[in-house]
Amino acid sequence: MTTAGPSRFQLNDLPTYKETTSSRLKFLYSDFSRQKQSNPASFTSNIEWWRRTLEAIVLNGYQSQSPTHPANPDRLVFHAVGPQVIEQFRVEGVGKPLGLATVIVRKAELCHLKTFFPLSQFRTSKQSIYDPGWLPYRIASFVIGKPLWWTLQQLSIVSSEDGAGSESDAQRWRKVKGDYVVVSLMEQAAEAVLHKQEAKAGLSLADSLYGFDGFKREFGTCAFGGLELSNMDIKVLVKFLERDRQAVVVQRGVIKFVAYSPSAEITPVDIGVLELKSAVESLETGIDRLQGQIDERAVRISAALQQKRREMALSHLRAKKQFEDLLKKRLNALDTLQATLTRVEASAGDIQILKSYESSSATLRAILADPSLQRDKIDETMEAMASANAEAKEIDDAIRSGAEIAQAEIGADDSELDEELAVLVKEMELEKSSAEVAAARKDTEAKLSVAGLVTPVGTHAMEGTPANRTKVLLSEN
Numbered sequence: 001m002t003t004a005g006p007s008r009f010q011l012n013d014l015p016t017y018k019e020t021t022s023s024r025l026k027f028l029y030s031d032f033s034r035q036k037q038s039n040p041a042s043f044t045s046n047i048e049w050w051r052r053t054l055e056a057i058v059l060n061g062y063q064s065q066s067p068t069h070p071a072n073p074d075r076l077v078f079h080a081v082g083p084q085v086i087e088q089f090r091v092e093g094v095g096k097p098l099g100l101a102t103v104i105v106r107k108a109e110l111c112h113l114k115t116f117f118p119l120s121q122f123r124t125s126k127q128s129i130y131d132p133g134w135l136p137y138r139i140a141s142f143v144i145g146k147p148l149w150w151t152l153q154q155l156s157i158v159s160s161e162d163g164a165g166s167e168s169d170a171q172r173w174r175k176v177k178g179d180y181v182v183v184s185l186m187e188q189a190a191e192a193v194l195h196k197q198e199a200k201a202g203l204s205l206a207d208s209l210y211g212f213d214g215f216k217r218e219f220g221t222c223a224f225g226g227l228e229l230s231n232m233d234i235k236v237l238v239k240f241l242e243r244d245r246q247a248v249v250v251q252r253g254v255i256k257f258v259a260y261s262p263s264a265e266i267t268p269v270d271i272g273v274l275e276l277k278s279a280v281e282s283l284e285t286g287i288d289r290l291q292g293q294i295d296e297r298a299v300r301i302s303a304a305l306q307q308k309r310r311e312m313a314l315s316h317l318r319a320k321k322q323f324e325d326l327l328k329k330r331l332n333a334l335d336t337l338q339a340t341l342t343r344v345e346a347s348a349g350d351i352q353i354l355k356s357y358e359s360s361s362a363t364l365r366a367i368l369a370d371p372s373l374q375r376d377k378i379d380e381t382m383e384a385m386a387s388a389n390a391e392a393k394e395i396d397d398a399i400r401s402g403a404e405i406a407q408a409e410i411g412a413d414d415s416e417l418d419e420e421l422a423v424l425v426k427e428m429e430l431e432k433s434s435a436e437v438a439a440a441r442k443d444t445e446a447k448l449s450v451a452g453l454v455t456p457v458g459t460h461a462m463e464g465t466p467a468n469r470t471k472v473l474l475s476e477n
Contacts, residue, residue: 010060010062011062011089011091014053014056014057014060015052015056016049016052016053016056017053020049022093022094025091025094026094026095027046028046028049028050028097028099029089029091029094029095029096029097029098029099030098030099031098031099032046032099033099046099050100051115051116054078054182055182055184055185057078058074058075058076058077058078058182058185059075059182059185059224059227061073061075061227062088063078063079063088072228072230073230074230074232074233075185075224075227075229075230075233076181076182076185076186076189076229076232076233076236076237077119077179077180077181077182077232077233077236078116078179078180078181078182079179080173080176080177080178080179080180081177082173082177083173085100086098086100115182115183115184116180116181116182116183117129117180117181117183118178118179118180118181119178119179119180119181119236120178120179122181122236122239123235123236123239126243128243128244129183129240129244130244181236186236186237186240187240188223188224189223189224189229189233189237190237190240190241190245190247192219192222192223192224193219193222193223193237193241194241194245194247196218196219196222197219197257197259198259204345205261205269205270205273205345205348205349206273206274206276206277206341206345208256208257208258208260208261209254209255209256209270209273209274209277210254210255210256210274211253211254211255211274211278212234212238212253212255214277214278214281215234215238215255216229216231216234219234219237220234238250238255246258247259249264249265249266251266252266252271254266254270254271254274256270262352262355269344269348272344273341273344273345273348276337276340276341276344277341279337280334280337280338280341283330283333283334283337284334286330287327287330287331287334290323290326290327290330291327293319293323294320294323294324294327297316297317297319297320297323298320300312300313300316301313301316301317301320304316
């Protein structure tokens with residue numbers, strides 16, 4: 001494995017480096033192992049900064065890469081390859097991180113926070129990383145109210161010299177050398193896979209079945225904005241989905257999503273469907289390649305004719321015809337395989353439908369077998385209901401009859417009430433008529449006053465013009 005780690009410019013692009021001052025960075029690059037006991041808060045803050053930094057480096061592919069796949073680094077696994085890792089973090093004016101080994105040694109602390117796990121332990125353990133019985137969780141439960149490092153010493157996980165910071169850098173690196181799963185990145189990748197699978201779940205049986213290569217093609221770039229996961233990442237991810245999320249089952253190279261599957265086990269039908277699916281995908285890839293060959297030959301034919309190289313053009317034309325014949329055969333085979341796959345899936349679906357019918361029939365029969373639904377019981381119940389309705393009708397009739405009798409007794413004084421009501425109505429009409437007369441008189445007086453024909457009340461002079469006498473008479477009236 002090479003050590004082509006992050007460059008100085010790549011480190012400067014990381015959020016943790018951008019937001020950190022030079023003086024703070026120098027402190028983070030120092031050997032702060034002794035702060036575990038003298039300044040726990042500062043020690044924890046330093047560990048958290050390095051955790052975020054290491055996660056960003058792993059995700060962006062800045063860490064050591066495989067010599068066989070330099071363009072496809074691991075993005076879920078951190079490689080602590082040894083002291084040479086320090087050189088990958090060298091910053092001009094600051095130097096190299098002397099405390100990086102301390103950070104990795106303290107993985108026991110980050111581990112109980114579900115941050116890092118040794119890769120070998122992760123791949124071989126049968127317990128979920130969320131299981132309370134996992135070692136880091138037992139530690140976390142035991143250390144409530146106790147200094148963590150003291151507890152690790154009591155459990156013989158670390159030695160007392162570790163906490164004192166007396167170990168040399170080489171000794172620490174010998175302890176921490178290895179590979180670690182970055183849990184937070186793995187969880188993000190798993191969520192992306194499940195979200196993508198959920199969008200097409202239930203369409204067909206084949207959509208829930210994958211081989212390793214098919215799984216990588218389908219989900220290898222869906223997690224981190226198109227960044228491709230390596231083969232190691234896919235293995236870690238599948239293990240996490242199987243053991244910790246229980247979203248898939250894996251058997252003999254078959255990966256099956258169980259959320260919308262009728263069976264949580266891999267059956268012979270599943271294996272057969274996956275083989276057909278793989279054959280179809282392989283044919284589709286081959287057909288695309290053949291079509292590319294045909295297009296390429298067409299270009300070469302055109303170029304040869306332009307150069308008046310007739311024999312060369314003829315050779316390319318023969319090859320083009322051969323590719324076209326082969327393409328036709330492959331297309332026919334693809335149609336046959338696709339039709340077969342469709343029929344197999346339909347038959348598998350029919351089996352599940354019939355099982356559902358059988359289950360529904362059994363449920364219905366169990367319900368109908370209830371004693372309450374037997375014919376004698378039904379007749380008895382209906383008769384009781386009819387009798388109850390009859391009794392309710394008798395009670396209702398009795399109530400109605402009593403109400404009519406009571407109403408008749410109350411109606412004996414209605415004539416007196418009618419006479420009193422008539423008197424009240426007549427009084428209201430008289431009051432209304434008097435009000436109307438008064439209103440009309442007031443209106444007339446107002447009009448005559450405007451015309452100058454009304455004299456003040458109490459004036460009895462009759463002399464003057466007829467108009468004056470009219471004023472006096474109207475006023476007296």
